[in-house]
Amino acid sequence: MVEILGAEVELLTIVVSAVIFAAGVLVAIIAKVFTTRLMGARLPPDVSAMLTKVVFWVIIAIAAFSAIGNAGVDFAGVIVAAGIFGVVLGFALQPVVVNLLSGLFLQFDRPAKIGDPVQLVDQDVAGVILDVTLFSTRIRTFDGVFIRVPNDKVFTSRIKNFSTHIARRVELTVGIAYKEDAHKAKKLIQDLLESNPRVLTDPAPNVMVWELADNSVNLWVWPWVPASEWFSLRQQIMEDIKNLLDKNGIEIPFPQRTVWFGESKKGEKDRLAVTIKDSDGDDKKSEHRVHRATRAG
Amino acid sequence: MSLSQPLDKPDSYCRLEVDSRIERRFGNNVLVVEKNGPGYDYRRFTGDECVVKNTIASAGALEMGILPVAPIHVPAKYGNNMMLKFASPLVMQSHSSLDAYFKMPYEIGAVSFDNAKASVIDAISLGLAKYGLYGNPEDGSVCRSYQTELYAENPEPKMHQEAVGSVRLRNETDATQTVNKLVFPVAGVDFYYDHDHVFFKDVEATVKEVAKKTIIETKVVDARWRGSSTGLAQHAESQYTMEWGF
Numbered sequence: 001m002v003e004i005l006g007a008e009v010e011l012l013t014i015v016v017s018a019v020i021f022a023a024g025v026l027v028a029i030i031a032k033v034f035t036t037r038l039m040g041a042r043l044p045p046d047v048s049a050m051l052t053k054v055v056f057w058v059i060i061a062i063a064a065f066s067a068i069g070n071a072g073v074d075f076a077g078v079i080v081a082a083g084i085f086g087v088v089l090g091f092a093l094q095p096v097v098v099n100l101l102s103g104l105f106l107q108f109d110r111p112a113k114i115g116d117p118v119q120l121v122d123q124d125v126a127g128v129i130l131d132v133t134l135f136s137t138r139i140r141t142f143d144g145v146f147i148r149v150p151n152d153k154v155f156t157s158r159i160k161n162f163s164t165h166i167a168r169r170v171e172l173t174v175g176i177a178y179k180e181d182a183h184k185a186k187k188l189i190q191d192l193l194e195s196n197p198r199v200l201t202d203p204a205p206n207v208m209v210w211e212l213a214d215n216s217v218n219l220w221v222w223p224w225v226p227a228s229e230w231f232s233l234r235q236q237i238m239e240d241i242k243n244l245l246d247k248n249g250i251e252i253p254f255p256q257r258t259v260w261f262g263e264s265k266k267g268e269k270d271r272l273a274v275t276i277k278d279s280d281g282d283d284k285k286s287e288h289r290v291h292r293a294t295r296a297g
Numbered sequence: 298m299s300l301s302q303p304l305d306k307p308d309s310y311c312r313l314e315v316d317s318r319i320e321r322r323f324g325n326n327v328l329v330v331e332k333n334g335p336g337y338d339y340r341r342f343t344g345d346e347c348v349v350k351n352t353i354a355s356a357g358a359l360e361m362g363i364l365p366v367a368p369i370h371v372p373a374k375y376g377n378n379m380m381l382k383f384a385s386p387l388v389m390q391s392h393s394s395l396d397a398y399f400k401m402p403y404e405i406g407a408v409s410f411d412n413a414k415a416s417v418i419d420a421i422s423l424g425l426a427k428y429g430l431y432g433n434p435e436d437g438s439v440c441r442s443y444q445t446e447l448y449a450e451n452p453e454p455k456m457h458q459e460a461v462g463s464v465r466l467r468n469e470t471d472a473t474q475t476v477n478k479l480v481f482p483v484a485g486v487d488f489y490y491d492h493d494h495v496f497f498k499d500v501e502a503t504v505k506e507v508a509k510k511t512i513i514e515t516k517v518v519d520a521r522w523r524g525s526s527t528g529l530a531q532h533a534e535s536q537y538t539m540e541w542g543f
Contacts (some may be wrong), residue, residue, distance in 0.1 A: 165434035166376075195425065197372050201442045202380075202429030224430065226375045226439055 009071050017067040024063020032056045049114075050107055053134065095150070099135040102151035106132060111159045117142075121158040123149055167200060168227045170234045174241055175216030177251035182209045182217050185250050192244050193223050198233050200224040215255045308457065310490045312362035312410070312528070321363045323405055323457050324423050330361050330407070337361075339407055341419055349419050353409060362415070364527045365460065365488040365495045366406030368441045370420035377484035378537060380431050380440035383447060387476045389468040389504065397447040397466070400459045402426070403488060403495055408529065415529035424458040431480050432541035440480055454495070460488060462497035463520065468504040470511060476504065480539050481515040485531030491524030504543075513539040 001008045035055050039048040112118045112129055118139070119126040127141035137154045139147045162168075176185050186207050193205040205223035212218075221241065225233045245252055307322045318331035327342040333352070337359045341349035353359060369377060381399055389395065404420040429442035446452075447464075454461050468474050481500050489496040499520040504513050517535045 166437065166439055167430045167434045197426045197428070199427075200429050200439070201427050202431070226373075226428070227434075228375075229373070 009073075013071050017071045020070055021063050021067040024059060024066065028056045028059035028063070031059055049131065050134075095152070096135065099151045102155035103132065103134045103136075106137070106151060106155055109155075112161045112164075116164070117162040119160040119162070120149065120154060121160060123153055123157050125149060162230075163227060166227055167224050168230045169203075169222055169224050170230065170237060172221040172234070172238055172241070173210075174219045174221055174245075175213065175252060176219065176245065177253040178217055180217070180250045182219070184248075185245065186219060188244055188248055188250075189219065189221055189241055192240055193221075193237070196223075196233075196237070196240075198225055198229050199237075200226070216253045306492075309492060310362075310364050310405075310495075312360070312364060312408075312525075314358045314360050316358070319361065319363070323421065326405075326421050326423075328363055328405075328407055328419075328421075330359070332359075339418060341407070341421070351418055353418070355409075355411075360410040362406075362408040362410065362527070364406055364408050364529075365403045365490055366408065366417050366420055366527070366529070367483040367486055367488075368402040368404045368422065368426065368443075369484055370404055370406065370417060371422040371426045375428050375439040376441075377482055377534065378431070378438050378440040378480050379483040380429050380442045380478055380480045382442065382444045382478045383476065384444055385446070387447060387466065389466065389474050389476060391468060391471050391473060394465065394467040395447075396463065397449065398451055398461055398463050399445045399447060400443075400452055400454050401445065401462055401497055402441065402443050402458060403460045403497075405457060408527075413530055415531055422458075424455070431478075431539070437541060438480070441483070456493050460495040460497045462500060464500040464502055466502045466504075470504055470506050472511075474504045474511065474543075476502075476513070476543050478543055479513065479515055481517055481537050482534040483517075485529060485533035486517055486535075487527045487529055487533075489520065489522040489524045489526055491522075494524070496520065496522035496524065510540065513543045515539065 001010055002014060003009070032052050032055065035052045036048065039051055042048075043051065114129050114131060117126075117128050120139075125139060125141065125147055127139040127145075127147065130138040130140050130146075132138075132151070134151075136148045136150050139149060141147055174185075174189070176182065186209060189207045190205065193199045193207070199205055200223070203224045206220070207222075208220045210218050210220040221237070223233075223237065242252070307320070309321075311319065311321070313319065315330050315332060315337060318329065320330075321328045325343055329338075329340045329342070330353075331338055335354075337353040337355060339349070339351040339353055339361075340347050368379065369375070379401060381401060387395070402422065402424055404422045404426075406417040407419040408415050408417050427442050428439050431438050431440050451461060464479065466476065479500065479502050481502075483497075486498060488498075497520070498517050501516045501518060502513050503515075504511065506512075515537045517533075
């Protein structure tokens, strides 16, 4: 005889209970395999995985209670003990419970599914979702690092999902020198976009003279592209625009500053204006033009 | 070689068992399939440069086709539908109908047949392939986009670029409707070819009111064009509902 929770239990009963529990575990494993095969083809991967886990742990729980019941353990005592224990455990395991509930809420909210490229803005994490378990979301970052993010952090974070929509807009700013013909540059870029098969015709690509900025006239270039091509096309379009403007002799200016030196205490009348203009030519390297300006009056 | 079409021209479409080598030239592109030891090589040249090379393993004699295929493979597959934009809007009075011809693009595909099931292993487009979004980014469709006139007579298409199709438009509503575009499925749909001329199946487009919303239902149906069918026997949707405007 062995004493368990104040009750005398025969060794044979314990063995039988252990067999019941082991059988329960076996059934749970079989049910897990069966559920995976049955639901895998019919449901999204994350829902199927979650359903499989729920089935597995429910069977384990039933097996555990059956085994305990068979051993003759008084459930009333267990429940009272579990109640007190639960309160203590509740405080201790608050983060775990929060994560568990967040995991369940994420299943209903479904901001992303397994395989989606996402960015958790508030967590500063970006990558592809590998799995959403009861307690955490596993992400492979774009540079190949595995990150486990607790579900409550995922649930409360702003989530950018890069694959939900089939089309996205590329947004580029292209600066041209003030002396250049903005209309010509705009037309050249528009033609470039129209000749690119990956740029969508609808919505039509938009090229706008948007800003008379400090150092350049800024054009905004907004083509829509298939979402799957967004990253590679953004680079390609930027490179193509650079080459196009170079080929057509349209200058993309560097920042320029005109520096005026104030009048000296000796009352010199001349001021020195210094214009520093950087250019990218190998032979020119950097050009510094210094000229004197005569003070008017 | 057992031929389903005469090989008298280097740019004719064909479907045949490859004994040693087949070669087809379309514009600046040359498509070559040839036996290489136990397998087959497929190569595509643009000018002198080999831009695509595949090795094909086949249990028996390889059946290949150089055929017109749906214009959705170049430069990459983004969707299954075609969006035809009319060069000038079509104004349809209530309960009116119109039969017309249109031109649409197609691609030239290198198709391998395995137990009569076709796989497009490569495709070229001699014209500029452009795509457009029909609907919204959430649940719309990225479609191959093309502008066409509506013709009363069978129009002359650009060789190896354009197919001719026929559409029957019906306005079943009680109001005048202006139709600017049609969206219909093309993935897996067979074309008909007769030497240089390529034809698409017929399209039926019906403007109707559904749940207080005016939509167009399009349906691709068999046509009576002369010539051979590409016979790809691929799964193809035949209907599409245009619920985001027309």
